[in-house]
Amino acid sequence: MNVGDFEMISQLVKERSGLLLTEDKAYLLASRLNPVARRHNFKGFDELAKAVRVHKDENLLADITDAMTTNESFFFRDAEPFDQFRDLILPHMLETRASQRSFRVWCAACSSGQEPYSLAMILKENEAQFAGWNIELVATDISRNILAKAVEGTYSQFEVQRGLPIDLLVKYFNQDGEHWQIDESIRSMVTFRPFNLLDDPADIGQCDVVFCRNVLIYFDLPTKSAILDRIARVMPPDGFLYLGGAETVLGVSDRFRIMHGLHGVYGLAELGGPDLAQAAG
Numbered sequence: 001m002n003v004g005d006f007e008m009i010s011q012l013v014k015e016r017s018g019l020l021l022t023e024d025k026a027y028l029l030a031s032r033l034n035p036v037a038r039r040h041n042f043k044g045f046d047e048l049a050k051a052v053r054v055h056k057d058e059n060l061l062a063d064i065t066d067a068m069t070t071n072e073s074f075f076f077r078d079a080e081p082f083d084q085f086r087d088l089i090l091p092h093m094l095e096t097r098a099s100q101r102s103f104r105v106w107c108a109a110c111s112s113g114q115e116p117y118s119l120a121m122i123l124k125e126n127e128a129q130f131a132g133w134n135i136e137l138v139a140t141d142i143s144r145n146i147l148a149k150a151v152e153g154t155y156s157q158f159e160v161q162r163g164l165p166i167d168l169l170v171k172y173f174n175q176d177g178e179h180w181q182i183d184e185s186i187r188s189m190v191t192f193r194p195f196n197l198l199d200d201p202a203d204i205g206q207c208d209v210v211f212c213r214n215v216l217i218y219f220d221l222p223t224k225s226a227i228l229d230r231i232a233r234v235m236p237p238d239g240f241l242y243l244g245g246a247e248t249v250l251g252v253s254d255r256f257r258i259m260h261g262l263h264g265v266y267g268l269a270e271l272g273g274p275d276l277a278q279a280a281g
């Protein structure tokens with residue numbers, strides 16, 4: 001791969017997704033784009049790069065961007081955020097949304113579905129408290145391929161062994177040979193749709209809780225700031241934003257503030273939403 005091709009493709013991926021490909025990632029580009037080249041009947045990367053320069057075929061450009069996403073995910077990732085969702089956020093919703101009996105949760109980079117399905121299982125386990133409520137779980141990702149896997153909800157033995165408690169595996173999954181499919185009762189709680197975090201989320205609608213975990217790490221500072229600003233616009237004053245363990249709002253966006261006592265959960269800054277610190281202990 002020559003430098004010009006690397007720069008052209010990394011520029012394309014950055015413009016379409018925000019994902020940064022520094023030169024030390026040239027090996028990643030080559031290994032991930034060779035299968036794309038084969039699928040599109042090109043002899044190799046050089047021919048693919050030439051086609052990108054000449055044709056600008058939307059399907060090819062989308063496939064290239066898709067191939068450069070990193071989709072690592074697992075059930076109940078890092079455990080604590082999900083414990084806090086169950087023990088602090090849900091009681092807060094129960095109290096503050098009692099008159100409308102509804103709230104919405106958005107997983108903004110849901111990958112293969114483990115994150116929204118973990119939340120759906122928590123909601124299912126607590127459904128008695130929310131009888132008659134309308135709770136929406138919207139899950140989005142830029143990658144069409146990974147969204148298709150999320151919708152299918154089928155996982156390997158390895159995937160269900162990462163983070164998923166055995167009792168929930170037995171209760172909410174159906175075994176099919178070496179694979180496990182999430183039960184329809186959980187699958188039907190999540191609405192999946194494609195969404196690019198570079199776009200305006202107005203269409204997603206207002207979301208009381210936003211999970212945007214382990215994706216900002218792939219963007220540069222201006223991109224992270226702009227994404228957080230747009231997310232802030234679809235949150236109510238007492239909404240909650242979840243980021244990944246290696247991500248923060250500090251030095252990135254002044255729209256959010258840290259919630260003391262909570263790890264990885266942020267509130268809106270300007271309107272001084274709730275502080276769950278006391279409850280967190």
Ligand SMILES: C[S@@+](CC[C@H](N)C(=O)[O-])C[C@H]1O[C@@H](n2cnc3c(N)ncnc32)[C@H](O)[C@@H]1O
Binds near residue numbers: 077108
């Ligand atoms: C490492 S996974 C994180 C999955 C999950 N949130 C978790 O924490 O386990 C990152 C996901 O972000 C998605 N992604 C990358 N760029 C995106 C963008 N511009 N808009 C929406 N999703 C994006 C990728 O396709 C990938 O599925």
